[in-house]
Amino acid sequence: MTQEKEIAGLLPGYNCGECGYRQCRDFAAALLERGAELGDCPHLASEKFAANIPVIQQLIGGPGTEFKDSKPIMGVIDGLEADFIFSPLPGEPSCREDLHPFDPGVGPDVGEYVRYRPLGCPVTHFARVLDVNGGILTVHLVGPIHRLGRDDVTFEDIGLCLVVGFDGIVSKGRVPDVGQTVKFLPEHCMMQKVHSGVVVHSEGSRVRIEGIDLKVW
Ligand code: SF4
Numbered sequence: 001m002t003q004e005k006e007i008a009g010l011l012p013g014y015n016c017g018e019c020g021y022r023q024c025r026d027f028a029a030a031l032l033e034r035g036a037e038l039g040d041c042p043h044l045a046s047e048k049f050a051a052n053i054p055v056i057q058q059l060i061g062g063p064g065t066e067f068k069d070s071k072p073i074m075g076v077i078d079g080l081e082a083d084f085i086f087s088p089l090p091g092e093p094s095c096r097e098d099l100h101p102f103d104p105g106v107g108p109d110v111g112e113y114v115r116y117r118p119l120g121c122p123v124t125h126f127a128r129v130l131d132v133n134g135g136i137l138t139v140h141l142v143g144p145i146h147r148l149g150r151d152d153v154t155f156e157d158i159g160l161c162l163v164v165g166f167d168g169i170v171s172k173g174r175v176p177d178v179g180q181t182v183k184f185l186p187e188h189c190m191m192q193k194v195h196s197g198v199v200v201h202s203e204g205s206r207v208r209i210e211g212i213d214l215k216v217w
Contacts, residue, residue, distance in 0.1 A: 019040040177202070
């Protein structure tokens with residue numbers, strides 16, 4: 001398969017012309033020739049296609065290729081500007097979140113659901129436990145729980161938790177450097193509020209952020 005075809009297959013396929021090209025295939029060719037920017041397609045940053053962005057970036061120019069968009073990334077509830085949108089790893093329902101419950105007595109097992117409130121956030125979250133290691137729970141956010149479409153889901157209430165870290169991909173905006181303090185908008189945030197943290201690892205568009213905080217300055 002040619003690179004152009006491969007890129008075209010990762011674009012939304014609407015052939016709507018909003019990028020200035022008649023078909024997604026023409027846009028793919030323009031991307032390869034550096035005559036267009038990924039951000040020119042307004043549909044690519046949507047939840048459905050965001051995971052394709054880092055793959056296209058790799059095909060065009062390697063990891064770290066900037067996803068330029070004329071529109072700033074703004075939090076909805078706070079109106080603050082973020083450096084990037086943080087999206088789930090490909091095929092996953094939300095960014096991975098590492099939680100440290102303040103109550104040492106709680107002990108959900110892998111595969112179980114938990115209810116918790118992140119420190120500094122007014123919203124109750126529901127999540128599924130992926131891993132338990134040294135008092136840290138790695139979870140996928142699923143809440144509100146009715147999103148699962150099942151009434152029989154039981155969960156453990158683990159109370160207040162410190163959000164230790166996030167793992168995901170930068171789907172829109174510049175991929176940050178390790179050590180950088182960043183402002184970012186997690187795609188799964190129910191309030192669409194800008195978060196802050198420090199980048200501790202990056203591999204292409206995949207990034208780990210620790211010291212998650214809702215205080216942004
Ligand atoms: S705007 Fe996006 S979906 Fe529409 S033709 Fe261009 S690349 Fe395809």
